[in-house]
Amino acid sequence: MLVENFKTTLSGYVRYRGQGHYVFLLHRITGLGTLLFLAIHILDTAVVYFAPAFYADAIAIYRSTPFMLGEIALVFCVIFHGANGLRIAYFDLVKPGAWEKHNANRVMLITLICSLVLWLPAAGIMGYDILKYNFGMFGG
């Protein structure tokens, strides 16, 4: 039965149901991705108390290039999930009557653009750090 549900879910996901559908999906994916990282991050930070001798090893994993690329993706997840969450909270809590009336596609596009504008400089700085520390560029 669970497999059946999963199949219906997947086929439902690939079918186009308008922009709102994709934003809804992106909200869930970025949220779940952030949660996966957060659970691991709480445990690796707890190492400073439970087994401080191993903290350097935990950090060494985060300093590897694949994890630093993942970190750049994580920052996008947190920025988009937050910006889109603010959009939802604003309409739900402040202006519930405006859900039907406002131009949803436009507001979602603005949310996405704001997320990208906030993310790009952060991604640039983090990308610079990868080149500097992991590839010895810029005198790293």
Next chain:
Amino acid sequence: MTEITRTVKLKANYEAVAWKWMRYSGILLIPLAWGHILIQDVLVGVHRIDLNYVALRWSMWGWRAYDFFLLAFAFAHGVNGLHQVLSDYIKDARLRNVVSWLLFFFWLVISLVGAVAIIGGVKVQ
């Protein structure tokens, strides 16, 4: 045309409370989570983070309180979100109940581990 508004008070159940709580905690997480990511991931960077850095940060009680609130709000917000997503796909009520309890213990154990570490601080070797 006149508009007639009728307000209906519903009994607050878990879903209703969680719905509201997700929005309020989400707003609170904008400064908490975005601030944390801006400082630790972008400005400081993982190459400058080590045991001494954590010890220095946690020697300031304000940052320790900040991390404690971030832990409390972010992880509960996340696990409740996972609960919402799973509830959408699990049709069987009994299975949904089991998954809810598993998620509750997942949340409890990891929150406790994190809280103990923040309160206990960096153990000096």
